[in-house]
Amino acid sequence: MISKFVHILGVPFINTTQKDFIATLETHVAKQEKTFVVTANPEIVMHSLKDETYKQILAKATYITADGIGIVKAAAIIGEPLPERVSGYDVMLDLLEAANKNHSSVFFLGAAEEVLQATVKKAKQDYPGIKVAGSHNGFFDWNDHQLPQQIKNAAPDFVFVALGFPRQEQWIGANIDQFDKGVFIGIGGSFDVFSGSVKRAPEMWQKMNLEWFYRLVKQPSRWKRMLVLPKFAATVIGRKALRKG
Template sequence: MKRVSILGVPFIHTTMKDFIYLLQERIVQKEKTFIVTANPEIVMKANEDEDYMNIIRKANFVTADGIGVVKAAKLLNDPLPERVTGFDMMQELLKAADQHHHRVYLLGAEEAVLQGAMTKIVEEFPGVEIVGGHHGFFDWEQNDIASDIKRLEPDLVFVALGLPRQEQWIAQHFALFEKGIFIGVGGCFDVLAGKVERAPEFWQKANLEWFYRLMKQPTRLKRMLALPHFVFKVYGQKLKGKK
């Protein structure tokens, strides 16, 4: 499949609809899959951390989670068709899981948030089988999480540990598993559980979801500072004529 390289990160050229169809095929065929949903912050982190960049490049697919990535691809004359965000992807995968009775495991967030997210999934997608879950505050070296996931054999594993931990965790344990779609979903459990409000549809369609979240959570300002640096670096790539 076609990839679009932005600052060394290979984004898959796809729409949400086509990508969900692809993932459904991989679930049926039991093809183990590692997905990174990358926004400008993740791209900048990868450019600052060689080990993290190597993890990103080893993923099966990297999707454009953020309008900044889509705009950057257009600037580089190698446009992506649309955003393929982590939260929307999770929702679409849960819809499909509801129809096909897929098995789901959730890893991350506080215990109360994790339980709230599980409850929401059960309410909205009764056909989904939640086989297990674990909060995100665990001893990195001493835990049985990966072994439990291998034993439970979920079709979908949503990992909400934030960057870079979620991608690091998946990469570290990926070889242990025989099947499953593994995807880092950042703060999506908080939204599912109702702890964090997602931007209304108007803001999403106007590509201003990031600004809405900043207004609601001013503490995100430090993280948002990665965006102007990202724009500067993309212009540098354009001037060098690299893709």
């Protein structure tokens, strides 16, 4: 029997397919249940090992999904396989489709103002059934209570938070107790891709699980961040060896 969650270096990942996960979130919206979703890659897992406060934020999450082929491979290494990636960008698209079908409301938070406005415009064009409850760029005073109050007053069904790791998880974790309902999900740079500001890896690269390498080729400045991947793999393998020893 496969457990509902697979623990990788102390982080509990939900064992699910993308399709089933979207259905789960739709159920939460139908019941007006507040939900905190983290889409986690190896970088997030490794950060949680050295930052106890961040680890506690992850513990507040309702669900943590395997956003990254590295997580899926790590699950296979420890003998508790996950069925597939459940990435933030793909989840956002599927949730927009669900919101379009169910006439749900959404709030967009993050990115530069021009990217945000392009995201809102495209969302309205591509998903005419949604209600845009509001939006705000990613540049704001962290201690300003007006933004959480704006979102609370709007009472959206979905709140897409594109502040990047680790700020998006920190913001949701710090504010979610104020809200009565809504699916709050961190989605990294998804607005940049959705708006067309940044090109996503071609489908062929995605199918080969090389989307990370495509981003590195297009953005060589990311190389320092990519160093976490071998460290993550070594840590997973090392922990497994210790358990067997």
